[in-house]
Amino acid sequence: MDYNRVYNFSAGPAIMPTPVLEEIANEVLNYRGSGMSVMEMSHRSEVFQTIIDEAEADLRELMNIPDNYKILFIQGGATLQFAMVPMNLMKNGVADYIVTGAWSKKAYLEAKKYGKVNLLATSQDKNYTYIPDCSDLPVDPNADYVYICENETIHGSTFQKLPNTKGKILVADQSSMFLSKPCNVSDYGLIFAGVQKNVGPAGLAIVILREDLIREDLDEKVPTYMRYDIHAKSGSLYNTPNCWSIYVCGKVFKHLKKSGGLSAMQKRNEEKAAILYDFLDSSKMFRGTVEKEYRSLMNVTFVTGDEELDAKVVAAAKAAGFDNLKGHRSVGGLRASIYNAMPKEGVEALVAFLEKFENEHKA
Amino acid sequence: MDYNRVYNFSAGPAIMPTPVLEEIANEVLNYRGSGMSVMEMSHRSEVFQTIIDEAEADLRELMNIPDNYKILFIQGGATLQFAMVPMNLMKNGVADYIVTGAWSKKAYLEAKKYGKVNLLATSQDKNYTYIPDCSDLPVDPNADYVYICENETIHGSTFQKLPNTKGKILVADQSSMFLSKPCNVSDYGLIFAGVQKNVGPAGLAIVILREDLIREDLDEKVPTYMRYDIHAKSGSLYNTPNCWSIYVCGKVFKHLKKSGGLSAMQKRNEEKAAILYDFLDSSKMFRGTVEKEYRSLMNVTFVTGDEELDAKVVAAAKAAGFDNLKGHRSVGGLRASIYNAMPKEGVEALVAFLEKFENEHKA
Ligand SMILES: Cc1ncc(COP(=O)(O)O)c(C=O)c1O
Ligand SMILES: Cc1ncc(COP(=O)(O)O)c(C=O)c1O
Ligand SMILES: [Mg+2]
Ligand SMILES: [Mg+2]
Ligand SMILES: [Mg+2]
Ligand SMILES: [Mg+2]
Numbered sequence: 099m100d101y102n103r104v105y106n107f108s109a110g111p112a113i114m115p116t117p118v119l120e121e122i123a124n125e126v127l128n129y130r131g132s133g134m135s136v137m138e139m140s141h142r143s144e145v146f147q148t149i150i151d152e153a154e155a156d157l158r159e160l161m162n163i164p165d166n167y168k169i170l171f172i173q174g175g176a177t178l179q180f181a182m183v184p185m186n187l188m189k190n191g192v193a194d195y196i197v198t199g200a201w202s203k204k205a206y207l208e209a210k211k212y213g214k215v216n217l218l219a220t221s222q223d224k225n226y227t228y229i230p231d232c233s234d235l236p237v238d239p240n241a242d243y244v245y246i247c248e249n250e251t252i253h254g255s256t257f258q259k260l261p262n263t264k265g266k267i268l269v270a271d272q273s274s275m276f277l278s279k280p281c282n283v284s285d286y287g288l289i290f291a292g293v294q295k296n297v298g299p300a301g302l303a304i305v306i307l308r309e310d311l312i313r314e315d316l317d318e319k320v321p322t323y324m325r326y327d328i329h330a331k332s333g334s335l336y337n338t339p340n341c342w343s344i345y346v347c348g349k350v351f352k353h354l355k356k357s358g359g360l361s362a363m364q365k366r367n368e369e370k371a372a373i374l375y376d377f378l379d380s381s382k383m384f385r386g387t388v389e390k391e392y393r394s395l396m397n398v399t400f401v402t403g404d405e406e407l408d409a410k411v412v413a414a415a416k417a418a419g420f421d422n423l424k425g426h427r428s429v430g431g432l433r434a435s436i437y438n439a440m441p442k443e444g445v446e447a448l449v450a451f452l453e454k455f456e457n458e459h460k461a
Numbered sequence: 462m463d464y465n466r467v468y469n470f471s472a473g474p475a476i477m478p479t480p481v482l483e484e485i486a487n488e489v490l491n492y493r494g495s496g497m498s499v500m501e502m503s504h505r506s507e508v509f510q511t512i513i514d515e516a517e518a519d520l521r522e523l524m525n526i527p528d529n530y531k532i533l534f535i536q537g538g539a540t541l542q543f544a545m546v547p548m549n550l551m552k553n554g555v556a557d558y559i560v561t562g563a564w565s566k567k568a569y570l571e572a573k574k575y576g577k578v579n580l581l582a583t584s585q586d587k588n589y590t591y592i593p594d595c596s597d598l599p600v601d602p603n604a605d606y607v608y609i610c611e612n613e614t615i616h617g618s619t620f621q622k623l624p625n626t627k628g629k630i631l632v633a634d635q636s637s638m639f640l641s642k643p644c645n646v647s648d649y650g651l652i653f654a655g656v657q658k659n660v661g662p663a664g665l666a667i668v669i670l671r672e673d674l675i676r677e678d679l680d681e682k683v684p685t686y687m688r689y690d691i692h693a694k695s696g697s698l699y700n701t702p703n704c705w706s707i708y709v710c711g712k713v714f715k716h717l718k719k720s721g722g723l724s725a726m727q728k729r730n731e732e733k734a735a736i737l738y739d740f741l742d743s744s745k746m747f748r749g750t751v752e753k754e755y756r757s758l759m760n761v762t763f764v765t766g767d768e769e770l771d772a773k774v775v776a777a778a779k780a781a782g783f784d785n786l787k788g789h790r791s792v793g794g795l796r797a798s799i800y801n802a803m804p805k806e807g808v809e810a811l812v813a814f815l816e817k818f819e820n821e822h823k824a
Contacts (some may be wrong), residue, residue: 104496108503111704119490119498126486127479133467135482137662137709140471140785173536173664174686181684184591211682213523222807235658294701299500301536301664301703319574320542323537338657340664341474343706346500422503455720 105444108422109251109397110274110295111433132255141338148449149341150334156413159400160351160359163283163306170305170326171334171344176201176273176292178324179303180208183245183269183288184215188324192240194218196261199226199250200428201271209245218244219261225429226253228389231259233312243267243287249275251295252426254399254433255392260285268312275396276304277354278438287311293343296396296437297350300324302343305329354438361437367395370436370445375400377449383407383456401431408432411455420448468572468807471785472614472798473637473658474758481712489523499708504701512704513697516711523714523722526646526669533668533689534697534707539564539655541687543571546608546632546651547578549689550674555603557581559624562589563791564634572608581607582624588792591752594625595642606630606650610637613790614658617762620773623648630674638759639667640717642727642803644683650674656706657799659759660713665706668692720818726801730758731759733799733808737761740812746770746819750794764794771795774818783811 106113127138131143137145163169172178183205184193191213195206197220209215216238217342219230237244244263248257251274256435260268278293283289288307294300303325312327322328328336334344354363375393378386378400387399402408408431412424425431436445469476476569494497495508502509517532525670535541546568547556554576558569567610572578581600582593583605600607607626612619615639630650639654639791646652651670668689685691691699697707717726737757741749741763750762765771771794775787788794799808 101490102494102496103491105525106497106501108501111500111502111504111701114498114501116490119500123486123489126489127482128466131465133465133782134469136479137474137482137748138469138471138477139474141474141663142790143471144786172704173538174541175536175700178537178684178686185684208685211684292701298702299703299705300504301706319540319800321548321574321687323541323544324684337538338655338663340473340536340662340703340706342662343664343703391761419496427505435618461736 104419104421105440106421107434107436107440107448109426109433110292111300112295112435112437113439114298114354115350115439118346120351121349122346127357135453137342139341141335141337141341146341149345149348153344153351156348156351156355157304160277160354161281161283161306166309167283168307168309168330170307170329170459172303172305172329173301173340174292174303175300176271176303178307178413179271179290180205181211182324182326183290184209184212185320185324186316187269187288188213188315189313190236190240191240192216192242194238194244194266196220196230196232196244196246198229198247199253199254200421200426201250201273202245203248205245205247205271209411216241221255226250226255227387229255229257229392231423232259234262235389236268237264241266247271249394249396251397253388254386254394254397254431256394257395258391264371274435275361275394276410277360277363279366280360295435298346299343302340302347302348327452352433366442367436367438370440370442371395371398373449374434377452379417380451381456383459385453396435396437398434398436399425399429399431407459411452414455415448415451418451420451459461467784468801468803468810469780469784470797470803470811472722472789472796473655475658475798475800476714476802477661478716478802479817481643481709481716482542485709490627500705502704503579504698505706511587511705512708516544518712519711519714519718521668523640523717524644524646524669529672530646531670531672531675533670534702535668535692536664536703537666538539538636538663539653541644542653542668543568543636544574545687546653547575548683548687549574549676549679550630550651551605552633553603553605555579556606556608557601557604557629558608559593559595560585561592561610561618562616563789564615565608565610565615568608568610568634569643579604580650589613589618590750592618592620592755600627600629601678604629606632608632614760614761615792616751617757619757619759620749621754633780637661637798638757640723640726641730641759643723650718656710658798661709662706663740665703665710667710680752698818708718730799730801733803733805734761735759735795736805736808736812737799740815744815744819746822747815759798759800761797761799762788762794763790768793770822774815778811778814781806781814783814
């Protein structure tokens with residue numbers, strides 16, 4: 099790779115497209131004749147307004163977001179959304195959560211602060227290595243929404259089919275799969291994603307929210323910053339936003355458009371994932387940890403079955419220029435996050451490395 | 462200036478030191494041999510841990526922050542602190558606010574959501590053009606803290622002397638004066654600042670907090686992200702922080718250290734402000750809007766007395782390469798924000814421009 103860049107398999111913050119970084123490097127001291135860096139620009143200036151407007155328009159086009167959905171750029175990461183979702187959407191004070199891993203579990207626990215939260219289904223019994231059947235769950239008639247984490251970053255599992263919510267609103271944390279494939283936004287009431295996995299620099303969540311769900315009659319103890327109505331009314335400029343991240347995400351949106359949009363991404367991501375999963379399935383040393391049907395296209399989790407050996411692989415990989423392959427500290431093993439920006443060559447090179455390692459370490 | 466950069470007088474996001482931007486531009490594609498951009502780095506990696514540790518250590522040294530104070534890096538800007546402060550510090554449910562402008566007013570209104578909030582003093586009677594005498598105020602015996610905005614960005618006023626809090630904890634919003642001069646941190650229980658004025662890119666607040674004020678016995682409805690104890694315990698890595706802003710702020714801290722630290726900044730800032738205020742005092746066309754004693758070193762507010770003429774000056778200035786001189790939309794007039802990074806030459810050039818404008822537009 100150029101610039102002596104490594105293949106970075108981090109789960110987030112994560113690899114970004116090199117051409118986007120090149121553009122940024124050229125604009126750091128003077129953004130397109132404005133005489134200043136985007137880091138120095140008033141968020142109330144025309145030049146920044148154009149940046150945020152274009153980012154929104156490009157994202158709308160990429161995901162084909164209907165007009166009755168708002169796009170919000172909010173600080174606090176995906177974690178702040180764990181609280182904002184129940185604070186803003188719990189009208190009846192009831193919600194149904196499907197817990198398929200660490201992130202939906204965390205969201206579930208946070209929601210409990212604000213109402214009655216049902217554990218509608220979970221795959222905890224098998225360490226979150228699968229997605230439960232969600233075709234006919236006992237949805238609470240009073241539930242304000244049904245919540246999922248559509249791709250569990252840590253465990254490497256993903257929903258292949260959205261749950262049957264029986265008419266209730268679906269809320270999805272798409273952090274680690276956002277923009278990885280086409281998405282039918284109308285299936286959701288609210289989608290959110292921390293951008294630092296598949297898009298840009300950390301410190302920003304994107305929230306896509308059906309307009310009629312935006313409420314003004316909230317508990318008065320909800321902090322002003324945590325109200326969707328406030329962000330919606332002010333075009334994400336209630337206070338100074340993470341201008342830099344919005345700018346960089348905007349560039350990534352344009353890059354994705356030029357690269358064929360989300361269908362092209364899906365095709366590429368399926369190819370990339372197949373290369374790695376096929377290797378794991380044929381390997382005698384390595385095996386994937388998630389049931390085949392629910393394997394993530396983005397976060398490929400695998401083990402040797404021997405923790406010491408796992409650590410040895412991670413260290414050898416790092417020395418060979420494959421960084422951040424260690425599984426999340428809570429589950430161990432290995433994880434290769436192969437987001438949009440990871441080139442096919444990166445995955446091929448990783449497989450070649452793992453194959454070589456296996457051959458050299460045969461029992 | 463190099464790179465065709467303008468003199469940017471924005472109140473925030475605001476001008477940054479050119480040498481810092483040059484360093485950043487060089488590191489965008491590969492940070493010091495790590496093989497990746499800081500935007501792509503896992504916040505759990507060693508290389509990022511070094512960045513955040515150094516940023517904290519350099520800030521501690523610059524401000525001479527005692528060991529019993531924590532430094533936290535939190536998303537949500539200064540605005541989220543308007544809610545976090547009362548949510549975390551109101552033990553008795555009472556606080557005293559001194560309202561000297563739009564920002565302390567906003568903080569005051571937000572705090573009212575969480576307890577009994579007294580308006581201890583205000584300068585609203587004269588459009589916030591002065592700071593009230595705070596030497597002997599009727600501090601509530603039950604007050605958990607006394608709150609000030611130490612420099613009101615919009616109005617251009619500043620505290621020359623901290624209020625007598627009669628033994629209560631002082632909380633200060635230092636957003637628009639942070640690091641502009643030495644600060645005796647022990648005088649405060651909590652200092653916070655959005656970094657986008659005197660430090661780095663927006664999307665980050667720095668909170669400096671006396672350890673014994675950190676509580677765990679909070680109302681259970683306080684969102685996890687809004688708990689100081691959570692951020693303190695996790696070294697600001699409870700979730701993915703605004704890594705980029707922390708990285709850039711760290712560079713600015715090093716730059717300030719190299720430039721002589723906060724005493725040198727104060728001297729420079731006093732010189733710069735004097736150039737502009739002396740001109741305003743001698744000018745027949747322009748005058749400062751704040752009583753002399755309370756004039757800000759950072760945000761210099763002034764008017765011609767004629768709104769149309771004000772607008773004309775702003776437009777002519779922009780055309781001449783002096784950007785963002787328009788006063789805040791809520792007060793009008795002109796405002797030149799001359800933060801640490803504004804060179805003396807920028808202020809001299811602005812004065813020369815204003816003088817010329819005055820001569821060319823004599824009645
Ligand atoms: C699926 C998912 N949800 C939420 C989070 C938390 O995001 P953040 O660190 O931005 O709060 C993460 C990752 O860190 C994630 O992978
Ligand atoms: C003194 C002061 N406090 C608070 C704020 C709000 O900061 P933020 O936009 O980061 O929420 C600002 C500026 O915007 C400010 O100048
Ligand atoms: Mg993570
Ligand atoms: Mg196998
Ligand atoms: Mg502002
Ligand atoms: Mg005058």
